[in-house]
Each structure stands twice: as C-alpha cells, then as structure tokens.
Amino acid sequence: xxxxxxxxxxxxxxxxxxxxxxxxxxxxxxxxxxxxxxxxxxxxxxxxxxxxxxxxxxxxxxxxxxxxxxxxxxxxxxxxxxxxxxxxxxxxxxxxxxxxxxxxxxxxxxxxxxxxxxxxxxxxxxxxxxxxxxxxxxxxxxxxxxxxxxxxxxxxxxxxxxxxxxxxxxxxxxxxxxxxxxxxxxxxxxxxxxxxxxxxxxxxxxxxxxxxxxxxxxxxxxxxxxxxxxxxxxxxxxxxxxxxxxxxxxxxxxxxxxxxxxxxxxxxxxxxxxxxxxxxxxxxxxxxxxxxxxxxxxxxxxxxxxxxxxxxxxxxxxxxxxxxxxxxxxxxxxxxxxxxxxxxxxxxxxxxxxxxxxxxxxxxxxxxxxxxxxxxxxxxxxxxxxxxxxxxxxxxxxxxxxxxxxxxxxxxxxxxxxxxxxxxxxxxxxxxxxxxxxxxxxxxxxxxxxxxxxxxxxxxxxxxxxxxxxxxxxxxxxxxxxxx
Numbered sequence: 001x002x003x004x005x006x007x008x009x010x011x012x013x014x015x016x017x018x019x020x021x022x023x024x025x026x027x028x029x030x031x032x033x034x035x036x037x038x039x040x041x042x043x044x045x046x047x048x049x050x051x052x053x054x055x056x057x058x059x060x061x062x063x064x065x066x067x068x069x070x071x072x073x074x075x076x077x078x079x080x081x082x083x084x085x086x087x088x089x090x091x092x093x094x095x096x097x098x099x100x101x102x103x104x105x106x107x108x109x110x111x112x113x114x115x116x117x118x119x120x121x122x123x124x125x126x127x128x129x130x131x132x133x134x135x136x137x138x139x140x141x142x143x144x145x146x147x148x149x150x151x152x153x154x155x156x157x158x159x160x161x162x163x164x165x166x167x168x169x170x171x172x173x174x175x176x177x178x179x180x181x182x183x184x185x186x187x188x189x190x191x192x193x194x195x196x197x198x199x200x201x202x203x204x205x206x207x208x209x210x211x212x213x214x215x216x217x218x219x220x221x222x223x224x225x226x227x228x229x230x231x232x233x234x235x236x237x238x239x240x241x242x243x244x245x246x247x248x249x250x251x252x253x254x255x256x257x258x259x260x261x262x263x264x265x266x267x268x269x270x271x272x273x274x275x276x277x278x279x280x281x282x283x284x285x286x287x288x289x290x291x292x293x294x295x296x297x298x299x300x301x302x303x304x305x306x307x308x309x310x311x312x313x314x315x316x317x318x319x320x321x322x323x324x325x326x327x328x329x330x331x332x333x334x335x336x337x338x339x340x341x342x343x344x345x346x347x348x349x350x351x352x353x354x355x356x357x358x359x360x361x362x363x364x365x366x367x368x369x370x371x372x373x374x375x376x377x378x379x380x381x382x383x384x385x386x387x388x389x390x391x392x393x394x395x396x397x398x399x400x401x402x403x404x405x406x407x408x409x410x411x412x413x414x415x416x417x418x419x420x421x422x423x424x425x426x427x428x429x430x431x432x433x434x435x436x437x438x439x440x441x442x443x444x445x446x447x448x449x450x451x452x453x454x455x456x457x458x459x460x461x462x463x464x465x466x467x468x469x470x471x472x473x474x475x476x477x478x479x480x481x482x483x484x
Contacts, residue, residue, distance in 0.1 A: 089317070092183075092185035094321075097127060100123070100183060101188060102188070103119065104169055104188070104189040105272070106157060109191075115161045116155065119253075120136070121134055125322055125325075131330075131331065134276075136273065136334040137335060138153075138265055138343070138355050140353055140355045143176075152352075153175065156175040166307075180365060180366050188306065188307070190305050194302070194305020195250055196247055197246060197305065198298060201294060203294070204245050205278040206243060206281075207243075207278045211262050213235065214236055218232055218233050235252075253268065273334075277330070359385070384411065384436050385473070387474050388402050388477065389474065391426075402415050418476045426478040428452065
C-alpha cells in the first residue's frame with residue numbers, strides 16, 4: 001500500500017506584510033509564494049475531505065497506528081497528482097454495490113488489555129441506494145481465530161498485535177471476514193484517548209439518550225484495588241437530548257453495570273452507534289467546516305490515535321459517494337441473546353462468559369449480515385429449524401428420521417419424545433404463521449405426513465415448554481413411519 005504523510009495545517013499569521021520593494025521583486029520569487037499559498041489551500045481542503053470521509057465511512061470508537069504513517073510518505077503534490085488521476089478509480093466493493101468497513105474500538109496503551117476491541121461494528125454502504133447499515137458484533141462471541149482455536153472475537157486484534165505489531169486490525173479483518181463469509185474491504189481503529197479528544201476538539205456533541213442510564217459501579221481508572229466506595233463512581237445520564245464532552249461520551253458508551261435495560265452489552269452497542277452518529281453530525285456541521293483551528297486539532301488527534309487502510313483518494317471518493325445519505329436510510333443491527341435474538345449466553349468451564357449462535361453455527365448471522373439491506377429475503381431463504389418428536393413407542397424412530405432429513409440438508413435442531421406415544425399418522429405443524437409453507441409441503445411429501453391446520457396449545461406454551469422455542473417446523477412421527 002502506498003503511504004503518504006499528511007500533516008495538519010494551521011494558518012500562519014506570523015508573517016509581516018511585504019514591503020513595496022518586496023512587491024516588485026522579479027516574477028520567479030512571487031511564483032514560489034503563490035505556489036506555497038495554493039499548496040496550503042489544497043492541504044486545508046484535503047484535510048476537510050479526509051475528516052468528513054473518515055467520520056462518514058468510519059463511524060468508530062478506537063485504534064493504534066499513526067494515520068500519517070498509514071496514509072504514506074509521498075509528498076503533498078504527489079498525493080494531489082494521485083488524487084487528480086484517480087477520479088475514475090472505484091472503491092473496493094463498489095462494483096458489487098456494497099462497501100464494507102470494519103470499525104474497531106480498543107483501550108490503547110495505558111489500559112488493561114490495550115488491544116482488546118470493545119467495539120466491533122461492520123459498517124456497510126450501498127452506493128446505488130445511499131443506504132448505510134451498522135452491524136454491532138458482540139465482543140464475547142466465540143469464533144475460530146487461526147492459530148489460537150476458539151476465542152472471543154475481541155481477542156483477534158490482540159493476537160494480531162502480538163504476532164505483528166501494528167497489524168492487529170488486519171487479523172481482525174481476516175477473522176470476521178472468514179467467520180461471516182463477507183468481504184471486509186477497509187478497516188478503521190481508534191483508541192479511547194483519541195475518541196475523547198476528537199469529541200473535545202469538536203466542542204461537545206448532542207446525543208439522544210433513549211433510556212436513563214443509572215450505573216452506580218462505573219470503575220474509576222487507577223482505583224482497581226481501592227475500597228468499594230472509592231473504586232466506583234455513580235454515572236447517571238438522564239433520558240433526552242444531552243450535551244456530552246469526550247469524557248462523558250466515553251463513559252456513556254463503555255458503561256456495563258447500568259440498572260435495567262441499559263445494563264447489557266447489547267444496549268452498550270446501541271449506545272455506541274448513537275454516539276458515533278452524533279460525532280458524524282457534529283463534524284458535518286457548518287461551525288466545524290469553517291473553523292481551520294478546529295480542523296487542525298481534529299487532524300492532529302486523528303493522526304495520533306486512528307489507523308486505517310483507506311488511501312486518501314478512497315477516503316475522498318467515499319465522502320463523495322455518501323455525502324447525501326439520509327438518516328432514515330441508516331439501518332442499525334445488534335446481535336444479542338434476547339428471546340428473538342440469534343445468540344445464547346453460557347459460562348465456560350474456565351468461568352468465562354461467552355456467546356454462541358442458537359442455530360449451532362453462524363448460518364443465521366451470515367444471512368442477517370448478507371441481507372441487512374433486504375431483511376425480507378431472510379425468511380425466504382434461511383434454513384428452517386426442524387424439530388422431530390417420536391409419537392410412537394418405537395425406539396430410535398426420531399433419530400433415524402433426523403438422519404434421513406439431515407442427509408437432504410434439512411436443519412434438525414432437536415429430537416425427542418412427543419407428550420404422548422399414540423400417534424397413528426405422522427403430523428407436521430407450521431409454528432411460524434404460514435411463512436414456512438413451502439418447506440412444510442416438501443416435508444409432508446417426503447414423509448407422507450399430514451399438515452395440521454392448527455397448532456395445539458401445548459406446542460406454543462412458554463410456561464411449561466414441550467417444544468424448542470427456536471423451532472420453525474415440528475414433526476410428530478406416527479406408526480406409519482415404523483418401516484423407516
């Protein structure tokens with residue numbers, strides 16, 4: 001990757017006015033002064049584009065490498081020349097009408113686990129419709145990390161840094177891309193210090209607080225071994241529109257012990273997305289764009305705390321493609337372990353809290369990510385979860401049937417005995433309000449079964465469940481299957 005260094009521009013007002021003699025100097029020196037002035041103007045405009053594009057295409061919360069290094073070592077004019085010659089160059093993913101950017105947030109040096117990513121967001125942009133999707137991946141999700149086995153997904157960046165300092169984000173890209181079978185074209189990381197400083201440079205942001213956040217156990221840095229009364233502070237943020245400086249915004253997105261609905265990691269992911277959108281709005285505001293000192297400070301913060309594999313021309317093209325995005329065209333998705341969520345939580349033998357897919361693999365998460373812009377397609381194509389219950393006294397009948405259906409690529413999630421074993425005819429129940437009619441019809445034909453017109457109350461009970469809550473299609477085997 002070509003790397004080009006970009007230094008912040010601060011207007012130089014220290015030069016004295018030119019004397020009359022200086023004004024009538026030969027043409028050659030004047031050309032030099034004009035060239036220098038023009039170069040500053042271009043630099044200033046370039047910085048504006050960089051900041052805008054980074055915040056649009058890089059709604060984040062954390063990183064490590066120096067942005068100036070990331071953007072390279074070709075001089076200013078070389079960079080401008082490259083920009084001018086790159087007008088027709090498209091971004092990765094643009095031809096496929098979907099550009100995916102991995103946004104990573106980590107503590108950074110001076111924090112416990114400095115390279116563990118507390119924030120993992122897949123930000124996707126569809127150029128043809130100007131749609132944006134922000135998909136939060138929970139940090140406790142177990143995934144395969146090459147060379148390290150199954151680990152929490154927030155460790156990928158850490159392991160990458162341990163093996164190749166400065167390249168942890170590339171390891172995270174590889175892990176997430178392979179886990180969800182989605183191309184990750186670009187990445188951006190920023191650390192806590194950078195996150196705070198960027199917001200302070202902006203002069204506070206306005207955040208729409210959906211629910212009052214009441215956390216009596218927000219940890220105070222450096223007080224890890226102090227008494228309980230000294231170790232924590234009481235973090236309280238009222239519902240409504242709130243002004244936040246960098247410190248409060250960081251606490252708001254990091255809080256994990258809040259009471260009520262805001263106490264989960266999934267609520268925290270939603271808060272992160274809200275704050276990122278507030279940062280975007282502030283940077284795009286007129287008061288920021290016309291303030292060269294503010295832009296200079298922002299660029300300085302970005303250069304020290306943010307890393308990315310975006311090239312400068314790609315950042316500017318991203319800005320040009322996405323500058324007309326409407327807030328109503330932004331989709332937010334958080335994977336969680338709620339009753340309707342795709343994950344479940346468990347404690348490992350080592351005592352660690354982890355999350356795993358309810359489906360037994362990542363198939364449902366892959367579909368949700370792939371079709372985030374067209375969620376209606378998911379129900380049409382996702383594999384239906386089938387449960388088989390033995391309604392007879394024939395041992396092993398449910399198991400044999402499950403083997404048969406799995407050989408035909410049906411997704412059998414559970415087998416067991418029916419509440420009674422007096423079924424003469426095999427019956428199929430559609431538990432999802434008619435959305436599975438095609439699959440139910442296929443199964444009925446394969447098994448010679450009847451399709452029930454109604455679902456019995458015992459199959460829908462949540463107080464004393466006799467059916468897996470994630471089942472789409474329930475099959476109860478009768479005596480007619482005895483010769484299987």
